[in-house]
Amino acid sequence: xxxxxxxxxxxxxxxxxxxxxxxxxxxxxxxxxxxxxxxxxxxxxxxxxxxxxxxxxxxxxxxxxxxxxxxxxxxxxxxxxxxxxxxxxxxxxxxxxxxxxxxxxxxxxxxxxxxxxxxxxxxxxxxxxxxxxxxxxxxxxxxxxxxxxxxxxxxxxxxxxxxxxxxxxxxxxxxxxxx
Numbered sequence: 001x002x003x004x005x006x007x008x009x010x011x012x013x014x015x016x017x018x019x020x021x022x023x024x025x026x027x028x029x030x031x032x033x034x035x036x037x038x039x040x041x042x043x044x045x046x047x048x049x050x051x052x053x054x055x056x057x058x059x060x061x062x063x064x065x066x067x068x069x070x071x072x073x074x075x076x077x078x079x080x081x082x083x084x085x086x087x088x089x090x091x092x093x094x095x096x097x098x099x100x101x102x103x104x105x106x107x108x109x110x111x112x113x114x115x116x117x118x119x120x121x122x123x124x125x126x127x128x129x130x131x132x133x134x135x136x137x138x139x140x141x142x143x144x145x146x147x148x149x150x151x152x153x154x155x156x157x158x159x160x161x162x163x164x165x166x167x168x169x170x171x172x173x174x175x176x177x178x179x
Contacts, residue, residue, distance in 0.1 A: 001049060003040040010053065011036070014060050021064045031067055035060050100150030104143060111136050112143035 014035060019028040038059050046055060101109055111129065114120040115136075120128070126136040148165055151157040157167035 001043070001052070003036065003043055006039060006043065006052070006056070007036060010056055014056060017057060018060055018064055022067065027067065031060070031063050035063050038063070096151060096154050097147070100147050100154065103150065104146055108139050108143035108146060111139045112147070115140050116144075 011032065015028055015032050018031045018035075019025065022028055022031065035056070039056065046052060101113070104112070111122075111125050111131075114125045114128070115122060122136050122140065123133055125131075126133045129136065131139075148157075148159075151165055151167075152159075155167060157165045160166050
């Protein structure tokens with residue numbers, strides 16, 4: 001993964017996290033820029049890509065701590081010691097996904113949840129749900145297509161030339177599924 005791809009995927013979340021700590025947009029932008037300088041120089045050292053997000057937030061957390069140290073401002077340490085939950089004031093992909101998954105028939109949502117969220121192997125899902133393996137595979141594929149269609153219908157996403165969903169989350173009032 002390149003620094004540009006990391007920026008496209010995570011910069012918004014990182015900025016909200018940083019802003020929640022410093023409460024100043026210009027400072028948050030500066031810290032975010034510092035974070036991505038560190039990311040750019042050290043991205044090649046990351047061995048497990050599945051830990052990318054936690055690695056990024058650790059860099060951001062330490063960058064915010066450095067900001068407070070150098071500016072002699074006070075802050076509450078407790079916020080940094082535990083996992084920080086980012087409170088979104090805007091409509092998020094997570095909300096959309098939750099609404100889309102809730103709208104799926106159980107026939108499709110259950111195998112999809114077990115496979116893609118819980119990480120259960122499809123053969124084990126077939127045994128657990130008392131279905132054939134081809135039926136489980138088919139239901140998971142249909143569910144994934146329904147989720148993709150939900151993002152298209154709900155939030156105006158489109159598929160690019162590579163078949164990847166692209167777009168931006170619409171405001172909640174405009175969303176047909178999450179509203």
